[in-house]
Amino acid sequence: MATVPALSYSGFHAYTECPLRWKYLYIDRMPTAPRGYFSFGRSVHSALEEFVKPLTKLSTLGAVPSGGRAQRTLGEFDESPAPAETPPEPATPTLLAVEELLEVYRRVWVSEGYLSPEDEKRNFDLGADLLRRFHALFVSAPPRPVAVEQELDASVDGIKIHGILDRIDETPKGGLEVLDYKTSKQLSWQEARTSDQLTLYQLLVEKNYPRPVEALTLYHVRTLSPLRTPPRGTEEVEDLSTRLGEVADGIRTEVYDPRPGPYCNRCDFRAICPEWKEIPERERERIRELVERYEELKRRGEGLRREMEGVASELHAASEELGVHRLTSRGSTIYRKKETRWVFPPEQVLPVLQEAGLLPRVARLDGDQLSRLLSDPKVPASVRRSLRGQGRRQAEWSLRYEGPTGESDVSE
Ligand code: SF4
Incomplete structure (x- = not known):
């Protein structure tokens, strides 16, 4: 040790x-x-x-x-x-x-x-x-x-x-x-x-x-x-x-494994680091092909993700136009669900929290953490009022897909 x-x-x-x-x-x-x-x-x-x-x-x-x-x-x-x-x-x-x-x-x-x-x-x-x-x-x-x-x-x-x-x-x-x-x-x-x-x-x-x-x-x-x-x-x-x-x-316990990452580019020890040794000649072609295949799949995945976002936007728009939140096709259903979340500008809530001594209660100045204070009866009503005055409610819609065999997932 x-x-x-x-x-x-x-x-x-x-x-x-x-x-x-x-x-x-x-x-x-x-x-x-x-x-x-x-x-x-x-x-x-x-x-x-x-x-x-x-x-x-x-x-x-x-x-x-x-x-x-x-x-x-x-x-x-x-x-x-x-x-x-x-x-x-x-x-x-x-x-x-x-x-x-x-x-x-x-x-x-x-x-x-x-x-x-x-x-x-x-x-x-x-x-x-x-x-x-x-x-x-x-x-x-x-x-x-x-x-x-x-x-x-x-x-x-x-x-x-x-x-x-x-x-x-x-x-x-x-x-x-x-x-x-x-x-x-x-x-x-x-x-x-x-x-x-x-x-x-x-x-x-x-x-x-x-x-x-x-x-x-x-x-x-x-x-x-x-x-x-x-x-x-x-x-x-x-x-x-x-x-x-x-x-x-x-x-x-003397664990000194190399952990390569983007920061290797500014590391002084690349010349002696085992992660930077030359790949043997016989393996270079195979590694090159694997890396290129990986890149290609990532690109396709990214393209599919963007396409999904586009289709989801169209579904949201169609749902708005039709005034329904349930869209079906041959046993598959998409449910559209609305949730509202609090959003608080950090520079405005900070003085309120400081003044009320509540800063240690929140790890981050985000809506989830701060909205907990709004429903906490131990927080004085005047402070909750003041916090509410700084925040606003923001609607967020999500789509829940249910397939014919019961499989389901949720997207924004
Ligand atoms: S070059 Fe080697 S020692 Fe330097 S950061 Fe990268 S993995 Fe670590």
């Missing part, structure tokens, strides 16, 4: 994608090739760290100690609602001027992995522009950071986890917002909503701070957009804990 190291998000993600790649990285410690996008991200992160750090001194939760380790434990906070004495005002920190920030950026710039000097210059200029805009926004509306680049450790169901968190802010209500900077080109709200990295960070913060996590945010640096999402509910936290347990079990 092998010892399981503390799992960081990147380690967890690497093992989940491909256990063999995890072994190459974390056991064999094989070097990886530098890449421009990693260097760019590291440079911007380092500059932001130096820029934001002085503001942590303003936080009512205390300053970040040097060394960057988890600086607070449960006992270190004053949890009483009103302190007996007014604490001394912290010294006002000095923020770097924009030119000073750019000087830091030049100093911390990582120049490896770019395709050419022109590529590096283009990225450097892009980063400088982002930092100028970040500076202007930050100075006009400063947040209340509690910690930056903070290393936290914790244990979940006996599994050690570890993370270095870009930033933790204090919210207006005195809770915590966990932020992770992203310098990628695109970032969606859905990514923020389902990010395992943010769920892991929530666990780390909850185990190290006594204040509640009120928001999990992927901060898209290119557009200065905080993609803010509610903290994960019990279901999502348990789901991640289960997957952490599976990864830990795999490492403990």
Whole structure:
């Protein structure tokens, strides 16, 4: 049995994608090739760290100690609602001027992995522009950071986890917002909503701070957009804990099978990976034929699926025109059934749930989860009214087919 190291998000993600790649990285410690996008991200992160750090001194939760380790434990906070004495005002920190920030950026710039000097210059200029805009926004509306680049450790169901968190802010209500900077080109709200990295960070913060996590945010640096999402509910936290347990079990029992996928294209270990060995000459033709046959069947399946959708639309239309919901032919019958579902715009229901303290009750902001709250007598009537006001009922029709011998299926 092998010892399981503390799992960081990147380690967890690497093992989940491909256990063999995890072994190459974390056991064999094989070097990886530098890449421009990693260097760019590291440079911007380092500059932001130096820029934001002085503001942590303003936080009512205390300053970040040097060394960057988890600086607070449960006992270190004053949890009483009103302190007996007014604490001394912290010294006002000095923020770097924009030119000073750019000087830091030049100093911390990582120049490896770019395709050419022109590529590096283009990225450097892009980063400088982002930092100028970040500076202007930050100075006009400063947040209340509690910690930056903070290393936290914790244990979940006996599994050690570890993370270095870009930033933790204090919210207006005195809770915590966990932020992770992203310098990628695109970032969606859905990514923020389902990010395992943010769920892991929530666990780390909850185990190290006594204040509640009120928001999990992927901060898209290119557009200065905080993609803010509610903290994960019990279901999502348990789901991640289960997957952490599976990864830990795999490492403990030394299961390092290759798991090829689209990500192989950016893997540094293809030259030594057994999945990328040459197929013997005598087998190539047979494999080529099988792959092509598979492709052809998939194409035909897709064509049939589209044709079915077209026929289903015509059946729906005919049913509407005729005013009947039962269409028959030689012993086969198609029944048309209507169901209504609640639909809620997430950005509108989020404040209602937050205000009512109901966020932990929903794993996702979808109609099914939220409509359960509408019929729950324990939810105050005023909150249910408010939720109802944000949602709308949407009709969905489905077709149920019953064949002459009783076989049946349902389609949308
Ligand atoms: S090439 Fe693919 S299968 Fe092989 S180690 Fe890398 S990710 Fe895994």
